[in-house]
Amino acid sequence: MSPYLDPRTASAVIDLDAFATNIETLRTHVAPTAVMVVVKADAYGHGMVECARVAREAGAEWLGVATPEEALALRGAGDRGRLLAWLYGPDTDLGPLVAADVDLSAQSPEQITRVAGSAASLDRRARVHLKIDTGLSRNGATAADWPQVCAAARHAEQLGRLEVVGIWSHLAAADEPGAASVAAQQQAFEAAYEIAREAGLTPSLRHLSNSAGALLLPQQDFDLVRVGIAAYGIDPDVGVAALAGVRLRPVMRLRAQLAQVKVVEPGVGVSYGHTWHTERSTLLGLVPLGYGDGIPRHAGNTGEVGRRGGRAPIRGRICMDQFVIELGDPSTPAEVGDEITVFGPGDHGEPTAADWAAWCGTIGYEIVTRIGGRVPRIYHRGEERDHG
Ligand SMILES: Cc1ncc(COP(=O)(O)O)c(C=O)c1O
The missing domain is CATH 2.40.37.10 (Lyase, Ornithine Decarboxylase; Chain A, domain 1)
Incomplete structure (x- = not known):
């Protein structure tokens, strides 16, 4: 929808300095782990293109989006950095994403075949992050399907059509200090990584944590954290930022x-x-x-x-x-x-x-x-x- 409202009458004022400062604070907090700033859903309502630009200026090594359309819009706006898109339907043409150098998530042999097929038709190698469901029971391969997913990915790698650069998962309760699910998910994630290695994959990026994880669980930072809400200056849950000793400013x-x-x-x-x-x-x-x-x-x-x-x-x-x-x-x-x-x-x-x-x-x-x-x-x- 277009902003059919006189900006003097009402507007959302976006403090890009606060956004940059929050990102710098989070980067310092998790250093030397790299940071992916999540800018899906129009940067949580703040404006995707503008926030993406400032996130890069503030040192975000990665940007993350849900949909292919979001990723392509960022490329269309001139973003050339590392960018991951993780949610697409069975009919989505993945070719434009591979052509635009967007990293793609995949969680099933079917998705791997589609990514590899798109890469083949472009005579390129796609970069893939394999997603394991470690306990959120949302997207990601189950532990039972994981060996098959790794085998399919390794096969596509051997054909020269893709490279598995990452394995990743998402936490269910990172904002609840002491939640039993957090340790269980970390264990399942580490086991999935070992299985991927045994399948011959050599992913250099493991990423599990969202904002709450990045704030509270340094042992789960791995190689990359994906931060959304904290970058926009909002506590993932009451008291989380304070517990981490981090000050965030609403944007x-x-x-x-x-x-x-x-x-x-x-x-x-x-x-x-x-x-x-x-x-x-x-x-x-x-x-x-x-x-x-x-x-x-x-x-x-x-x-x-x-x-x-x-x-x-x-x-x-x-x-x-x-x-x-x-x-x-x-x-x-x-x-x-x-x-x-x-x-x-x-x-x-x-x-x-x-x-x-x-x-x-x-x-x-x-x-x-x-x-x-x-x-x-x-x-x-x-x-x-x-x-x-
Ligand atoms: C897969 C994934 N990673 C990371 C994030 C960022 O989470 P948060 O905004 O809690 O930092 C989200 C947001 O929902 C997500 O869906």
Whole structure:
């Protein structure tokens, strides 16, 4: 969707300096392990092309995306660095990815045959990372299928059509210190690596950890960590970054101008379904963002926004394009055009994405990633103008 919204009315302000600093912090934390910055899903809502460029400047050796289309968009935007794409369907033509020098994940003999076939038709050798399911039970080969996957990959290597450069997996509970699954997954990963070696493969890259793993589990860094949410300045879970002794700065500030300010009498129902009624004569403000822009409807009557160094509560249901906040008694200074912050770094008393996640029973990942295409992204480096 195009950003069909006047950026003065509402926008997501993306602090690229904070993004670069978070990446530098994470690189220092895991050094000498290399870092892959995950920029899938439009860089978790922050804007893939801009974030990818800054990630490279900040020293990211790798970028990671889910879909082939994301990978090709990055190549189209001029990115030439190491790039892994890991999720594609049975009908996807892998040729353009091999031609664009994108590393591909494969987890079955069928996928290996397809990658090798694409490479053959281009007279090239594709680079592959074999994915083992070590316990997340999401994608990846099962332990039972793994020897067959390794054998198929080795056969394709011998035909000169691909090179297995990596083996990888994904953790189920890296954000839960002490979770039994973490050690079990590490063991299964190491066993899978040995089986790959016995099959004659020589992958130089083993990667298992996401942000939480990179922050908390240095023994699981292996050769590469894949960090997403921490790079965007959001804790994978409450307290994880603090436990690791790492400070992260949220990168996205979602802000808007009040589109209307009005005094409403006591006892008046507000927004669809009249789920909230004014208790006294009060001043209401209209925020021109709604669930059509990714504002969670669950925040109705629950969430807050930042305004003039304080907070204003959301009253009534969130609508598709707008929601209502209570500004205070009718004498409260307020006017159309006043700046509000839906969420941000928290510097000016405004809520953070983590606060919104807590109010809505979700995770910070979802709060930022769901901010829709209608909302313009405004990129800045250096100090943002003070927004009170
Ligand atoms: C396969 C894979 N690796 C790494 C990541 C990054 O995870 P996080 O954002 O928790 O760092 C993701 C994100 O969901 C993923 O799907």
